[in-house]
Amino acid sequence: MIYTVTLNPSIDYFVKTDGLKEGEINLVNEQSIVAGGKGINVSKVLKNLGVDSVATGFVGGFTGDFVESSLQKADIGTRFIRVEENTRINIKLNTGKETEINGISPSIPVSALEQLEDNLLANLESTDFVVLAGSLPSSLRNEFYGQLISSIRQKGAQAILDSKGKPLQEALAHHPFLIKPNHHELGDLVGASIKDPREAAAYGRRLVNEGAQHVLVSMAGDGAVFVSKELAAFANVPSGTLENSVGAGDSVVAGFLAHFTKNGNVLEAFKYGVTAGSASAFSKGFCTAKDIDRYLPEVTVNLIEGEEG
Numbered sequence: 001m002i003y004t005v006t007l008n009p010s011i012d013y014f015v016k017t018d019g020l021k022e023g024e025i026n027l028v029n030e031q032s033i034v035a036g037g038k039g040i041n042v043s044k045v046l047k048n049l050g051v052d053s054v055a056t057g058f059v060g061g062f063t064g065d066f067v068e069s070s071l072q073k074a075d076i077g078t079r080f081i082r083v084e085e086n087t088r089i090n091i092k093l094n095t096g097k098e099t100e101i102n103g104i105s106p107s108i109p110v111s112a113l114e115q116l117e118d119n120l121l122a123n124l125e126s127t128d129f130v131v132l133a134g135s136l137p138s139s140l141r142n143e144f145y146g147q148l149i150s151s152i153r154q155k156g157a158q159a160i161l162d163s164k165g166k167p168l169q170e171a172l173a174h175h176p177f178l179i180k181p182n183h184h185e186l187g188d189l190v191g192a193s194i195k196d197p198r199e200a201a202a203y204g205r206r207l208v209n210e211g212a213q214h215v216l217v218s219m220a221g222d223g224a225v226f227v228s229k230e231l232a233a234f235a236n237v238p239s240g241t242l243e244n245s246v247g248a249g250d251s252v253v254a255g256f257l258a259h260f261t262k263n264g265n266v267l268e269a270f271k272y273g274v275t276a277g278s279a280s281a282f283s284k285g286f287c288t289a290k291d292i293d294r295y296l297p298e299v300t301v302n303l304i305e306g307e308e309g
């Protein structure tokens with residue numbers, strides 16, 4: 001089974017306007033209100049690809065009810081822990097440029113933390129994957145992801161982490177199976193500005209040396225880099241028109257995992273994941289398997305270091 005853990009989910013309020021005039025009334029042209037948060041998005045894309053997952057994390061209040069019930073309506077398994085304060089609302093404003101305003105996270109009591117860990121770990125099997133994705137609610141310590149990865153690995157299962165900053169740094173030593181920083185997040189971690197795939201590969205290797213088993217560095221429209229102990233590789237992205245980049249990174253993770261759990265080849269999973277990211281970036285919602293198949297022939301993976309095999 002694949003579990004997705006979204007510690008800080010959201011309602012994503014997508015709005016499209018003709019611009020933004022500060023201090024004036026701005027009318028919305030298009031809107032949609034959906035359950036969001038990185039792990040939840042991974043579950044949604046997995047569902048589109050015909051792969052089952054169980055979504056967990058913390059939800060609270062009427063906004064949390066919406067998140068939970070909309071996943072259930074989409075036939076995605078849920079095992080959320082309830083907290084008292086409201087799940088946040090994140091505004092995704094598209095004025096031609098994309099602007100995000102992310103709400104305040106609820107505080108998470110220690111009892112809810114323990115419940116989440118017990119609930120997740122009790123049923124975990126060695127063939128399972130757990131995707132830990134997104135920011136930590138502000139009441140959680142930066143070490144939380146690392147601790148969870150360590151417990152997941154003690155059960156023989158694997159953890160994939162999509163986070164940034166200190167929570168990501170602290171987690172490396174616990175050997176996540178895959179991490180997926182974008183090049184800005186990787187740059188922040190290593191104190192550098194990453195300008196091209198070779199630099200992404202070199203700095204990605206640092207994170208492998210610090211404990212990550214595989215590092216996938218996404219570089220938006222400039223392609224992506226994959227680094228493991230044995231090799232580093234670059235994938236280009238297909239051409240298309242950017243429609244909405246929110247959740248494109250989550251689609252990379254979902255695509256990678258959907259492919260890897262079926263075929264077990266990391267480079268092919270990398271290619272499929274990057275194509276899934278672009279297919280979502282070119283769509284209003286998330287990509288489907290058909291979208292990915294359409295773009296797949298345009299994507300090529302080339303080795304930068306090492307040998308396949």
Ligand SMILES: Nc1ncnc2c1ncn2[C@@H]1O[C@H](COP(=O)(O)OP(=O)(O)OP(=O)(O)O)[C@@H](O)[C@H]1O
Binds near residue numbers: 223250
């Ligand atoms: N302009 C683009 N053209 C083609 N593909 C894109 C573009 N922007 C994003 N993508 C696809 O989306 C993937 C993830 O994008 P990005 O590197 O911005 O990650 P991210 O910051 O995690 O994304 P998110 O916007 O979901 O937070 C890229 O690897 C690529 O496949």
Ligand SMILES: O=P(O)(O)OC[C@@]1(O)O[C@H](CO)[C@@H](O)[C@@H]1O
Binds near residue numbers: 135247
């Ligand atoms: O604040 P976080 O947890 O880092 O990111 C949250 C978020 O921006 O990420 C998703 C897109 O990746 C959205 O659905 C959601 O609003």
